[in-house]
Amino acid sequence: MADLLGVDVIRWIEIIAAIVVTTLFAYIASWTLQELLKKRSFPEETGKRIVRLTRYGIYAVGTILIIVFLAFDIIGALVGLGFLGLAIGFGLASIISNFAAGITVMISKSIAVGDHVKVGFFEGTITKITVTKTVIETSEGEIVYVPNSYFLSNPVLRKKHVTPTDHKHDVENEGIV
Numbered sequence: 001m002a003d004l005l006g007v008d009v010i011r012w013i014e015i016i017a018a019i020v021v022t023t024l025f026a027y028i029a030s031w032t033l034q035e036l037l038k039k040r041s042f043p044e045e046t047g048k049r050i051v052r053l054t055r056y057g058i059y060a061v062g063t064i065l066i067i068v069f070l071a072f073d074i075i076g077a078l079v080g081l082g083f084l085g086l087a088i089g090f091g092l093a094s095i096i097s098n099f100a101a102g103i104t105v106m107i108s109k110s111i112a113v114g115d116h117v118k119v120g121f122f123e124g125t126i127t128k129i130t131v132t133k134t135v136i137e138t139s140e141g142e143i144v145y146v147p148n149s150y151f152l153s154n155p156v157l158r159k160k161h162v163t164p165t166d167h168k169h170d171v172e173n174e175g176i177v
Helices: 011-037 044-071 074-089 091-110 148-153
Strands: 116-119 122-129 133-137 143-147 156-159
Touching: 011 044, 044 074, 044 122, 074 091, 091 122, 091 133, 091 143, 091 148, 122 143, 133 148
Parallel strands: none
Antiparallel strands: 116 122, 116 156, 122 133, 133 143
8 A cells, every 4th residue: 555656655755754854854944053153243154154054964964863863774874974074074164163263263363463462482463363263463463363273272472453443344244165
């Protein structure tokens, strides 16, 4: 009865339901995250990128789960996905660290464009803050790209800039690496 012209109808209904649930979950999660970021006065372009990445991540996990459900031995697939995740985690550790540190720096508003800072060996005026790095111009006119994780793992000496600005406009647009 579940077979219709040699096709397992119940299995297809389960697959379609999984696709619908994944899409619905991605929509709800991205909408909720977007509203949360609006309330925190988060930089608009960066917030859009974070919401988009979250949505795509949910789509990827949902797709992997649907493929595992369709074709593979679940234990073997989970072990393989675990090793894949471990390898990706080691490979992207510094990028993920800088991204998370950038989000933390932006939310905490501990530094702003125009501030004179000394962090580690670097000293100068902040000219740009992005999701993964902060650009500092030294007194000699050199440009230094400092990973945002450096600001969280080292002491920062900060002299606030003279003219206060809205931090929302300090953060420049940058593509996710």
